[in-house]
Amino acid sequence: MFKLEPRNEQSLFFVYFSPFISVIMSIFAGAVMFMVLGENPVEAMKIIFINPLKSLFGLSELMVKATPLIIIAIGLSLGFKAGVWNIGAEGQYTIGALCSGSLALALYPISGFWVLPLVLIAGIIGGSIWAAIPALLKTKFNTHEILVSLMLTYVAILLLSVMVHGPLRDPDGFNFPESRLFHYSALLPILIEGTRAHIGTIFALIIVFGAYVIMGKHVIGYQIRVSGESSKALSFSGYSKKTIIWICFLTSGALAGIAGAIDITGPVGQLVPSIPVGYGFTGIIVAFLGRLNPVGILFSGILLALTYIGGEAAQIKMSLPSAITGVFQGMLLFFLLATDVLVNYKIKLKRFFK
């Protein structure tokens, strides 16, 4: 059939274009899937990918959903570059939300400009602590970080549930498992009047810029890249692999934590058991689709936010399960990984007759 031949250097064309190719392939595969389901594929694609972009409401929701995805993916991209696999961003996000939410409830009904910053910092601390566990176990005992960070995600979600059912439950809430609504000084200011778009989006942009500077210009960014490519080169440079593991886990944990804090002080406004909706896992796809590059992540975050909103629209308008989002996301990553081969290899068709 065919043979793969290594290229002498990476193909820049495919570095930039394989994400686009994979998006187009997923859209085609999605269309086939809708035909199998007996829906009009063109209509379905319109509902999922075009309609949300047509209204101010749709665009503002896009901002709300893209914000945590971008922030989480930026954090994860550092680790993935260095070959450090933090798969537990979902748990760090949840603990970030839980910590900042608990502080917001503890400070209730105090008002003041300092409340919100403190609440957000609590989220950062919570996320970093949760990420410190796999980092500690990895550096101390060489424990598999993928499995540990993933197991901690399940623990985090259960911990949130137990807290919201118990100590943090709204005293006037008729025993519903949810906290009271946060005081307005613990809420993120709204960016566009009448929508849920909040200033967290600006934080996301700042984080993208910061990551761009650090990864491109700062020595730490250089070490992270070296660490992913060869651990021997890293040891010559004086940094240890352990330092890199700690940096990657703490940064990605902190960013996942602040994403959680932003979400509950922004669109949610209270603690509920259903806060974790899979942003931590989707963040992995965002990071890869964005080529582990901050600017790329900005765009892929917006695209994957669209799959969430489109999935909701498909649920309402075509009564399909919202899980369709996951199908699209999984396909996207599959196609991306498959087309990525062209970055480093070229295809040679095998000759049948020699």
Place this chain on the structure above:
Amino acid sequence: MDLFEAVFHGIIIASTPLVFAAIGELVVEKSGVLNLGVEGMMIIGAVCSFVVTIETGSYVYGVIAAIISGSIAASLFGFVTQYFLSNQVASGLSLTIFGLGMAALIGQSYTGLSLTEFPELNILTLNNIPILNNILFSYDYLVYVSIFLVFAVYYFLNKSKFGLILKAVGDNHDAAYSLGYSVKRIRFFAILFGGACAGLGGCYLSLVQTPFWVENMTSGRGWIALVIVVFSVWRPLWILVGAYIFGGITIIQLHIQGIGINIESQYLSMLPYIVTIFVLVFISTNKRRLTNNSPACLNKIFNADL
């Protein structure tokens, strides 16, 4: 059945999906491939077997559907990692994300339906020793299949020529290639086998353990199966030990609630995950044993083929 028998019975039922998924993944890892998509393949197997059983009314077709659908899901992973040389960690994750979504889509109109009890297989009936009878011979045939599979894999890996080839591919793919073995093809078939086993594990969940379909019903069992493979240090018979320990934790958790100890159910549900972390730490402290037994080419890409 008294309490002891009930607990024992419960442990076996809770562990069997883990046995299936873990023994499949063990073979995959022995061939040098790390497939993190076990959770996705399991849930695909769970939903497909449930749907087929409801539609045909036959458990046999349901089980076959699980095997086929699990292998198809695995073949996606196999193609991208073996023939497109993708990163195995990322591909496995995307298989899990894709599988969970696809399963929810397939099972959408089957949520809430339930099946009659899976037929039990009373091969031997020792009427005069009821306790032994209840403990050993009162399960459905899939339990015996899972145990048989573990011994079969043990025999295959240690005593058969093909098993030795598979291990050679996992330990030194360059050497295996130079002896004329097609590394990619062998790995691809190992991946298919892993998918079929994960599918069987999934069907055990939706056909036997809780005979109905709910979204995300695997709830992390695929990941625990991966941990069991590490726990076993890649030795097939230890898969049984690992799986029954983890199944045991799940059952103990239920019985603690049953006894009436006043503790939030969520804390008990955390137990398997927390124990998993401790087990992982415990295993990884013995570095030499791990490196001596783990396949040397695990998670390494190979590009050359006959």
